[in-house]
Amino acid sequence: xxxxxxxxxxxxxxxxxxxxxxxxxxxxxxxxxxxxxxxxxxxxxxxxxxxxxxxxxxxxxxxxxxxxxxxxxxxxxxxxxxxxxxxxxxxxxxxxxxxxxxxxxxxxxxxxxxxxxxxxxxxxxxxxxxxxxxxxxxxxxxxxxxxxxxxxxxxxxxxxx
Numbered sequence: 001x002x003x004x005x006x007x008x009x010x011x012x013x014x015x016x017x018x019x020x021x022x023x024x025x026x027x028x029x030x031x032x033x034x035x036x037x038x039x040x041x042x043x044x045x046x047x048x049x050x051x052x053x054x055x056x057x058x059x060x061x062x063x064x065x066x067x068x069x070x071x072x073x074x075x076x077x078x079x080x081x082x083x084x085x086x087x088x089x090x091x092x093x094x095x096x097x098x099x100x101x102x103x104x105x106x107x108x109x110x111x112x113x114x115x116x117x118x119x120x121x122x123x124x125x126x127x128x129x130x131x132x133x134x135x136x137x138x139x140x141x142x143x144x145x146x147x148x149x150x151x152x153x154x155x156x157x158x159x160x161x
Contacts, residue, residue: 001080010078010086010114010121022069026058032123034115039126042108064143067150068094071101084116092128096142098149107132107139 013032020028030053033039039047039056047053074091081087091106113125132138 001083002086007078013121018070024061024066026054026061029057030054034122034124037124042128042130067097071095073101074106086114088112088114096146098146105132107135
């Protein structure tokens, strides 16, 4: 029901989100969302509206996720519901400084509903569900390793920038 051009435009939205995450820019990250979008974060908090999505992500980018990026190299399926509504099914992971995303198993299952309005695709709803055995422990160990990496390397030279 959607065209190859639409699929390409949807992938541009996903790439902009990834780039905004790597830049630590909450406003740019939320730019992929409708003004009244819903975002269910991995810990279970529901952010309502692009402004809240931007603010909550900026707080994360300025704290323990500073210098991280998201890995978008997992299989992504675009499920067309109508000519202007799709669901994107994917997986993801936060990649800490010093890590290579290709070596990491995904730690989240992601579902997004996108709406095409005025010729532009925007995210209406985003659900991030944590997954993986011992996810929390592995995530914490990876975080600690990244702090050691950052201590030994200047942040401006990390792979996450």
